[in-house]
Every structure is written in structure tokens, then in C-alpha cells.
Amino acid sequence: MTPTILEIIVLLPLVAALAIAIGAPARITSLIASFLVLGASLGTALNFDRNAEGVGNFAFQYFAGEQGGGHGRTILDIAGFPDISLAFGLDGISVVLMLLTAIVLLAAIWMSPREDKIEGSSKLYYICSLLIGGGAMGAFLSTDLFFLYAFHELALIPTFLMIGLFGNGADRVRTAWKTTIYLGVGSIILLVGLIAAVVNIGAESFDIPSLIAAAKDANLSGTVQMWIYLPLLIGFGILVSLFPFHSWAPDAYADAPTPVAMLHAGVLKKFGLYGLIRIGAPLFPEGAESLSHILLLLLACNIIVLGLVTIAQKRLDKMLGYSSVMHMGYVFLGIASGTHIGLVGAVVLMFAHGLSVALLFGLCGSLRERYGSLEFDKLGGVAKVIPEAGLLFGFAAFASIGLPGFTNFAAEVMVFFSGFQAYSAETGFTPLQWTTVFALWGVVISAVYMLRAYRNVFKGDLAEGLPAVSDLRWNEKLPIFLLLGTLLVTGFIPEILIKYVRPALEGLMIASGQ
């Protein structure tokens, strides 16, 4: 069988990793592979038929050409056990996440140091980065629940390795272990939930559309749904650093090497959110609803409590780590609203946050490389020395605090509107509306820490004792332009993304009876 374009997109980074292991030059191979992935993703997105889905018509597009049916390659087909097949398909949601993965993968590889600047095995460095990207891509494109989970695990393991082997700071091994345990436990809880889901639904295959149809037919009671949704929420929640399961994230991002921070915070972390939107809520709509108050409480803590914790940080990398955790609250809010507006906002925000956080961690890595330290006390006024970095960091900072013109704002506006969609003056504020109010205040909080950091690092008097450094190289600027340009284009014209996401979610919501 000839591979489909989607299989090529997923397997290219993995094949490139294999090639590097065999002996291909690491950086150039990785760059070529990620360029090809981006090109193929863009081409596929343009070929994607946005109108094929619509109201009540939830379907993946498989790009399988002559093969027909397109239900992938059967891996396991034994009686009494659900069928497993390696199948990749796209709907409007996964198109957006495919583009996100491809863009961030390219930027992360591009911003990685040259081979001779890496301490230790530069091959392993690039192989791991490619595996994270390929794994994330596979998770987002799999239409089979089994592989959706497996590809995510494939991406996690190199993440741990990278933090332990190539990370920053003396604590990196400890951080690597901490991250491993947290995310490992999260994955296991998630696995328990998924097994419970498949068993209770009585599904005959792991194919997601069949699962959703089967779940609707199975008509599980609200209590059962709740008890299955709970481990899914906790499991996915740990992976997305939902409060109070977030403690791994700031340390991991502060200690991880730059491409890993970009790829994990930007792309891989979105897996948990994707899982809730793709699997959690569609399979167990009543479960999702009965736990929505708890989710609202936790996400409000993400925004307010962790927002204030972010303000208290004394190092740029930790601050960015916490801020990325905090912003997950907005995506959760969109999901918790259970409305179409909110879910569209959540998906667009995943895209926007992924790009902007990759941008920030990328620039943060450039600063670390130049100054060694990222403590606010030791930096100051560096825009005088590296004006281009200052300008670009300014853009990134304003993108992340949701300035209009960047995608983040468009997405947050949709999330806020979703919070008030069900409001009526007669019934007054429900918990959803109160949480939205807190989320709006979070916008103030995020402006506080971001502008303080920008002020402390880039503006004012030049701090004493800083080494003389040069401004950004082209190998840093071009990937930053790629991320920033995408954010601006989709920020001015968010319809580019919404046109993909809107029909897909309409179809998904109706198919699953949400």
C-alpha cells in the first residue's frame, strides 16, 4: 500500500530521526524534514474540504485516495477484543492542531543550537526533538483511540530524556524525574479512564467515530458517565497542568532545553485539551456536565491563584512557565462552557497559545544563551544592547496577554462570550459567569506580570556586569518571524481558523448529543 499524505506527515519526523540515528547529519536532516512536514501540512489543509462536514455530520477525511474507506491499516483484529488500526484522519479541529504542530516543530528545530554547540550527543538532541514533534503529530491525527494514546506516550519519553540530559540548571535530573512521575501517573490515570470507557461502551473498535456512535447508543447513566469522565478529566488535566496537578510544569519548562520547552508547552501539552474535546465530552456529555462545576473551580484557580503566583516569580523562565500554566485556564473555560462558541474559542486558543508560548520560550532561550542568568534582578535595560530581541519580545509579550491583532485575543473573546451565552438577567450569575468574571480579571493579572518582566529585563538602565552580546542571528529571527507572522495573520483574520473549526465542532457536538 502506498502511504497516504497523512501517514507521510506523521512518519516523516520519525523517519528523519531514524536517518539521523543511522548517520545522516542531524541539523540539516531535521530542518529538511520539518520543512517538508510544514509544506505537506499546509497543502493538506488547503485540500481539506471544509464543507464536507456540517450539521450532524461528523466525519474524518482520510486523504486515502484509491484505497477507499480509508480506515487505515488493521493492526489487531481478534474476536472479543476491540479492533485496533493505524489510521490517520482529519477534521477541522485536527487541521488546526496539525498546522500548529508543523509550525512549532519547524521553529523549534530551527532555533536549536548547531551541533557543535550542544554538549553531549547532538544526534540524540535532534532525534528527541523530532520524536516529540512526530509523536504529537501522530496523536492529533490518529482516528484510533489506541494510537492517539500511544503516540502521545511516544512523544513524552524523549521529553523526559531531553530535560535530564540537555536541560539547564543543576536540578535538571530531579526535574526530569518529577516530570516523569507526574506525567506517568497522569498517563496511567488516563489509561484507566480510557479502558473503562471502552469497556463500558462495549465498543467493537477503537475507531473514534464508531466509539462516539456506540457511546450514544449505549446510553450510559449519568453516574456511570461521571465516574468514567472523572479519571479522564484528571488524567488529561495532569497532562495540561490543570490546578492542582500543575507543579511539574513550571520546573519542567524552566529546566528544559529551548526546543523542548517550545514543543512541549506549545504543542504536546495541547494533547490533554484535545483529548477532552475529542473524546471526553463527546463520549460522556452528561459526565462532563456533572463535573463542570469542579472544572470551573479548578480553572479559576489556574487563572487567579497561579496568575498571582506568576507575579511572584523572580526568574523569566519560571515566570513564563507559570504563565503558560495559567493560560490553560482559558482553554478549560471554553471547554467547560460546553457551548459551541466556547469550544471554537478553546481550539483557536490552543493554536494561539501554542505559537505565542513557543515564541516566548524561544526568545527566553536566546536570552539565556547570551546572558546565562534569567533572574530579573540581574537583567535590565538590555533592549539598548539587543534592540531586535527587545522588539520581538515585546510583540511576543503583547501576543500572550491577548492584545487585539493577535490570535490570542480573538480566541479569548470567543471564550468570554461563551461564558455569557447562557446568561439571563432573570436568573442572575451562574458559576460559569462568575468564573468568566475571574477569567476577565486574569487578563489584568497577565498584563501585570508580562509588562513587569518586559520592563525589568528590557527597559530602564542597563544592568551592571552583563556580558557584551550581539543581537539575534538570522537562525533565531526567521523562526520567530514564522511564529509571529502566523499569529498576526490569524489574529487579523481569525476566520482562517474558524472556518475549519466551526463546522467540525458543530458536527461533533450534534453527533455526540451534546
Place this chain on the structure above:
Amino acid sequence: MEPNLLAWSILLLPLLVATVILFFLRNAGGVAGFLATASALITLVFAVMLAHPELRFSTDGAEAPHHEEGHHKDAASEKGGKKDDGHGHAEIDLIGDSEVASYPWINLGEDVLKIDIGLKIDKLSAGMMLIVTFIGFLVHLFSLGYMKGDEGLGRYFGALALFMFSMTGIVLADNFVMMFIFWELVGVSSYLLISHWYTKPSAADAAKKAFLTNRIGDFGFMLGILILWKLCGHFSFDGIQANYGEIKNDLMLNVAVLLIFCGALGKSAQAPLHVWLPDAMEGPTPVSALIHAATMVAAGVFMMARIGYLVAVAEIASYVIICVGAATALIAALIALQQSDIKKILAYSTLSQLGYMIMAQGCGTYGSEAGMFHLYTHAFFKALLFLGSGAVIYACHHEQNIWKMGGLLRRMPITTITFAIGTAALIAVPLTSGFWSKEHILHQALETGHIYGQIAHWVGLFVALLTPFYMTRLFIVAFLGKPKSQNANHALEVSPVMFVPLVLLTAVSLFSVYLGVPEWLLAQHSSVNPIGDFAINITSICSMGALVIGVLAALVIYRGKDKDPITIAPLRDKFYIDELYQKIVLICQDLVGKLFDILDRYLVEGIVAKLPAGLALGAGIALRRLQAGNLQSYAFFFAFAVLLLIFILIF
């Protein structure tokens, strides 16, 4: 040119210029300045054409003759349009029968959520565009002289172009979300321009403070938009105007209006969010004139006037608005009495005048128009005063302390005379533009008939006593007498590129009210003409008395003095409001943040991770005989074994 094209060009041209400067001209300040100034001139011409349909080039190439707006006396029915020259169309308004295109920015279905970027062209927006583009152009021109030789010139003009784009967006927005978008964008351009000299710590801090204070206001603004959206089903201005009568819940209507008003609190720097504006004077002076005196800070007033009909029906909200405006007018005027930095005095006077305008917004629809009238007149004379102070600061080698100036009349006669005329308009000398608009506000406050309106009226009169006092003090100390420093002694008159804008603004400050501005503005609701229908009554007598007393008192106290003979510490130190806020922020945000940080690190992580780990360790001790090892490796190997199992299953 048809209005659709005109309006979109006014909006998008500055964006184009800002983009070009960002990409290509960051290091070519001269070219950037020329480009931005040219673009400002073009938008000015377009804005004039937008406001005067007879000036638009019609399709058959004939140019209609220009009519002074003053000719449209019976403006209530005449919406600033004209009779069509015989081509079959009936009387047209500003946009005639042409459609103004809008473009869907977010579209989730017509009845779910559809946010458009569209333009609303009526007298309010077309008039405001005239102000923005006229003063904008003059400030660009002035900046060519003032900022000459600055190393960040490209950056400066880029940010200025971004500001023109954002401000135009606010003015022409046809819905609240679009207004909010540009509301935030003016905030950013203001941030960029305040921190233009970013290596100066005070400038960097002031920019941050301005942006954050505005964000607090915008928190309420957005929430208000959301509530209003559900109350009347729309956030477009046309939709709100058509449906606001159906809002049943009076309490929530008041809440929504007050929350939206929070946006105005931030942008128009009303108490208690006024603290950022005086600090914003760290920016270059032309910026202070354009953004922090004439246009952006007036956006809050403009926004309230946009929904004047809504404020008028929200009774409680309108009382709050009156009180906030009057309080700001008073507090700011009191503080201005004791400042010695020329820009700070002007900044506090801006606050005080904005207080008048906001106060008027609470006085019903007529009051709202009076506030807009004051916005127009104030924009001209305050821009004049700021640019004048810029000329002085430039000539005195960046000296801003009025006690180190003096004797400028002989050395800089043009600047001094224009400044004097601006001062006269600000302190409302009869027949100047400022006089008419201020009288009109006081009159409307009294007309409301309720106690809040009356209090505001008397507070307004008291402020009308303070204003002449502090402005006369400023003028005597800075311009008259003997030079009080070397810098002042060596001051020279500024170049034409700087004094021409001053002269033009002086002319407008004096005569704009006689060129039809009141009729243009007040045509929407009232038939009252603040000039034609002016009558001597208790209000006008009191305010003229206040003027005379204020000026004379300042003359007596400050003539020939070398240092301030009066010191009132609370006024000089701005009622310690900044210090109070610093403490609040320190406690509510930084200390709580630190506390949460510690709790997060020890308590949350303890309960979520360490406690289960400890329990498992307890179990582990019991099982130690079976196996040796530590807990962490158990957890890991457990996870790893599961993963391994999966991978074996797959591959």
C-alpha cells in the same frame, strides 16, 4: 469619492504606514517622519471630505462649492448633508444611500455570535475624525521639529501612525467589540510612545502604569459589553439603539452601563483611575498633546456619548457618572494648584476638564452633547497649550520646572502669545471657545433638576475659580518676569515647523465655535444653541466672577515671585493617592502572590504529590522485605511497565 472608500482609507492608511515603517524604516527616521506626516495630511483631507459631502469629488468630476457649516442653522432636520445637484436623489445625510462595507471578523453564525469590523459614519464620528486628523496632522508636523535628531525617530513615527490607526478605529467603530479592539490598541500605542525614551526608568515605569491602569478599566468594559449583549441581544450600536427600550431588568442595565463606564474611567483617566495620566507626561511632549490631552483620553467621553441614550435611561449609573466627573474635576484642579512642572500642571488641568466632560455625560442626552462640545473646544486649546509647552521645553533645553523659566515673552513672542490665547480659552474668558462649552455644561448640569446635577453645577463653578488661578500662576511664573535660570535666559523662538501648528491651533481655539461646530454637534437632540441662546443668569455671572477672582488672586500672589510663596503639602503630593495605591498593590497582589507561591510550592504540591507518595512509602516499608528500592523508582517503573506493555502490543 464615495464615503465607504473614504472611511476605510482613513482607517487603513495609517496602518499601512505603520507597517511600512516597522519593516523598512526603523532606522530611517527622516523618511518615516515624512511618510507619517503625509499620511496624516491625507487622512485630514479625507476626514474633511467625509464630514462635508459637498466637498467630495462627485463621479461626474464636478466639485461642489464649499458651504460653511454655519449656514445650516435649522440643523435639527438637516443632517449635515446637502441637496443633491439634480441627479434625482433626495436629501442625503453623510453617507447618503451608499453602503459602508463591513467585514466579518468572527462569524459563528448570525444568531450565535458574529463580530464585524464595520464603520459607523454619523455626525458624532465624522466630527471626531476632524479633531483627530487635524490635531494629528499638526502634531506630526510639530514632531518633525521637536524630535529632530532623536535616535528612535523611526520608532516614534511608527507608533504615532499606529496611534492614528487605532484612534480612527475607536471613532468609526460600529460595535462595542470593535471599539474594544481599538481601545486596547490605542493603549498599546500610548504605551509605546510614553516609553519612547525607554532607557529612562521613569518613562518605562510610567508606560507600564498607564497600560495596567487602563487594563483595570477594560476589565469592567468587557464585562459590561458581555452583560449588555445578553440584555438587549446586540453589541452593535445600531442594534443597541434599536432595542434598548426592551431591556426589562433595570438593575442590570445600570450595572452594565457602569461597567462600560469603567472603560471610560481608565481611558479618560477619571478618579480613581486617574493616576496614570500625570505620569504619562514622561513621553515626548507632542505625544502628550495628541494622545494625552486632545484625543485618546477623550475617547472615554466619546464612548459615553455614543451610548448617550442608554446612559440617560440608566438613572443610578448617570448619578455615579456625574459624581465621578465632578470629583475628578475638583481633585485634579486642586492638585494642579501646587505643581511646578509645566507639563504636570497641564496634565492635571486635562484631568479636570475631562471631569467636566464626563460629568456632562451623566446629564442626559443634552448634557452628553454639551460634553462632546467641550471635548471639541478643549481638544484644540489643550493641544495648543501642550505644543506651546513643548516649544518652551525645547527652547529651554528640556527644562520643565516653571520656577526655572520666566521672561519668555521677550525671547519667544509667538509662543508666548499663542500660549496666552490657549490659556484664555482654557480659563473660559468670555467669547473664547472654552467659555461657550463650559457654560453649556454647567447649564445642563443645573437643568437636570436633581440634587446630583446641582452639586455638580456648584462644584463645576468652584473649579472654574481654581482653573484661572493655576493657569494664571503658570503663565506669570513661566512667561513673565525675569528669567530664573540660564536655560530660560538663552531661550530662542522655535522654528516655523513648530510655531505654524501653534498659530493654526490658536486660530481654531478662538474661532471654531463660530464656524458651526455647535450646530453640527447639537443637532441630534436639542435645538438649544449655546451661543445664540446664551443668557445672562446666575450661572454665567458666578462663573465670570470666578474667572475674575481667580486671575486677580493669582496676579496678587505670584507676580514677581522667584519661588512658590504657598506650600500645601497634600495638594503638592497629589493627596498621597499614588502612595496609597502602591500599598494596595503591594498587599493585594505582591504579598498575596508570594503567599500563594509558597502555598503552591509546599501545600499544593505536598497534598497532590508528596502525601500519596508518603502513603505509598508507608506501604512500602511494610513490603520492604519483599523488595528493596525507593518509592520514586516504583512509581516510575510502574508507569514504564504499562507503557512498555502498550508498545509491545503495538509493535
